[in-house]
Amino acid sequence: MARPIICSSMAEAVAGIPDGIQLLVPGFGPGTPANLLTALYDAGVKDMHVYANSVGLPQGASDGRKTLNDLIAARRVRKVTAAFTAPTHPSQASVPADMIRAGAMEAELVPQGTLAERVRAGGAGIPAFFTPAGVGTLTAQGKEHREFNGRMYVMEHAIFADYAFIRAWKADTLGNLIYRRSARNFNPIFAMGAAHTIVEVEEPIVPAGELDPDQIHTPGVVIERLVQIPADGYFREVPR
Amino acid sequence: MTSHEAAPGKERMSRDFLAAVIARRFPKGWLVNLGVGMPTMVGGYVHPDQEIVFTSENGVIGYAGIASGADIDHDTVNAGVQFVTLQAGAAIVHHADSFALIRRGMNDVTVLGSYEVAQDGSFANWRTSKGEWDNLGGIGGAMDLAACAQQVWIMMEHTTRENGPRLLEHCTLPVTAPDGVTMVFTDLGVFSVRDGRFTLEEHAPGWTPDEIAALTGAPLEVSPTVTEVQFPT
Numbered sequence: 001m002a003r004p005i006i007c008s009s010m011a012e013a014v015a016g017i018p019d020g021i022q023l024l025v026p027g028f029g030p031g032t033p034a035n036l037l038t039a040l041y042d043a044g045v046k047d048m049h050v051y052a053n054s055v056g057l058p059q060g061a062s063d064g065r066k067t068l069n070d071l072i073a074a075r076r077v078r079k080v081t082a083a084f085t086a087p088t089h090p091s092q093a094s095v096p097a098d099m100i101r102a103g104a105m106e107a108e109l110v111p112q113g114t115l116a117e118r119v120r121a122g123g124a125g126i127p128a129f130f131t132p133a134g135v136g137t138l139t140a141q142g143k144e145h146r147e148f149n150g151r152m153y154v155m156e157h158a159i160f161a162d163y164a165f166i167r168a169w170k171a172d173t174l175g176n177l178i179y180r181r182s183a184r185n186f187n188p189i190f191a192m193g194a195a196h197t198i199v200e201v202e203e204p205i206v207p208a209g210e211l212d213p214d215q216i217h218t219p220g221v222v223i224e225r226l227v228q229i230p231a232d233g234y235f236r237e238v239p240r
Numbered sequence: 241m242t243s244h245e246a247a248p249g250k251e252r253m254s255r256d257f258l259a260a261v262i263a264r265r266f267p268k269g270w271l272v273n274l275g276v277g278m279p280t281m282v283g284g285y286v287h288p289d290q291e292i293v294f295t296s297e298n299g300v301i302g303y304a305g306i307a308s309g310a311d312i313d314h315d316t317v318n319a320g321v322q323f324v325t326l327q328a329g330a331a332i333v334h335h336a337d338s339f340a341l342i343r344r345g346m347n348d349v350t351v352l353g354s355y356e357v358a359q360d361g362s363f364a365n366w367r368t369s370k371g372e373w374d375n376l377g378g379i380g381g382a383m384d385l386a387a388c389a390q391q392v393w394i395m396m397e398h399t400t401r402e403n404g405p406r407l408l409e410h411c412t413l414p415v416t417a418p419d420g421v422t423m424v425f426t427d428l429g430v431f432s433v434r435d436g437r438f439t440l441e442e443h444a445p446g447w448t449p450d451e452i453a454a455l456t457g458a459p460l461e462v463s464p465t466v467t468e469v470q471f472p473t
Contacts, residue, residue: 083379084379085378086376088365088366088377109376111383112297112335112339112379113297113335113338113339113342113343113384116336117336133383133384133387133388136417136419182299186334189334
């Protein structure tokens with residue numbers, strides 16, 4: 001296991017990422033790796049399969065950051081797996097939904113807990129699991145079902161992606177991470193669920209040994225690259 | 241036809257009224273999940289003595305209410321990505337642990353909005369189109385919650401904008417869960433869902449059971465103890 005590389009810029013942090021990757025993008029409002037996504041947009045990486053909670057968020061934030069929706073609108077995403085692929089109500093406009101409807105992008109709609117658990121399983125060496133969520137709905141169609149203790153469950157397969165982008169609050173030079181409040185959301189799970197995990201950090205990265213080992217949410221052994229968010233970077237999620 | 245033309249002079253219960261009615265029905269100490277949209281209003285009407293713990297799919301266990309002004313913390317949001325404040329003793333976990341708690345049945349109830357609910361306890365709240373399965377929609381955590389919470393309460397408008405029924409014999413939209421709804425709270429009344437039928441338990445002030453049944457798309461039983469909904473004090 002190599003020590004994580006501490007990059008000096010967002011461009012360096014995303015350098016060398018090839019086309020065609022599977023990419024995990026956490027965030028639930030807070031906790032979105034906005035700086036890495038913007039750098040990835042600028043780097044031109046395309047043909048990606050992106051896993052995220054939602055692709056329904058507005059694109060084109062006024063402060064210049066790029067969101068997943070910007071990547072989608074620029075046709076850089078071949079497929080999305082998400083718990084929100086479209087607004088529930090048709091009156092709300094959505095570029096990703098229009099593209100999915102037109103066949104310009106593939107989509108896989110999954111229950112939110114199933115998305116979280118699929119990546120958790122992938123990062124934990126578990127190939128598949130059974131869940132009651134979605135049984136009797138369209139999302140379980142065509143999937144293997146099995147009864148346990150008199151209740152029906154659907155089998156869901158694990159996800160282990162090529163890359164994960166992570167947003168952390170604190171980090172040390174060995175990549176040990178701490179998240180803040182509900183910015184945690186999918187971050188610790190996605191950090192474990194990919195072969196290459198790249199982290200943007202809000203607070204100054206501290207020397208190894210300065211963070212309390214008992215307070216670490218994600219162990220640095222799974223981190224490949226770390227980058228400090230620059231002073232002029234994106235620190236806050238755009239409020240709805 | 242608008243609802244006013246359908247029932248001239250008849251006022252329906254406001255969302256706040258309904259939120260208060262739902263909030264005061266939680267037994268002491270319940271662990272409660274509130275869905276995005278209308279149900280988030282319920283949080284504003286619980287009494288401290290109820291000792292309710294609100295959970296949110298994004299891993300917040302014990303949020304107090306919607307934050308404003310100086311109380312806003314940009315990293316602290318609920319499932320609707322609204323800024324919230326935390327109760328003393330709140331805990332925050334990641335998404336997989338949050339749904340672990342949901343799946344193992346920790347939530348006494350989830351209160352969800354819906355487009356349709358049927359007498360078999362099924363409901364539909366994640367897409368408004370009926371076409372072929374195209375992987376389009378907004379499920380969020382609703383399927384996990386609906387399958388695993390101890391109870392599913394639906395908070396919704398009784399009719400569509402065109403005054404068509406939303407309480408139906410069968411859902412016409414793709415369902416969120418094929419069963420599980422136990423109570424429905426609409427702007428016209430409070431309904432239990434049991435043994436494949438709707439029962440009117442409480443009616444909106446000024447509305448008769450017959451008037452409500454006329455706007456319901458499934459047989460409606462009337463509880464022998466039916467009363468008018470009281471605004472909780």
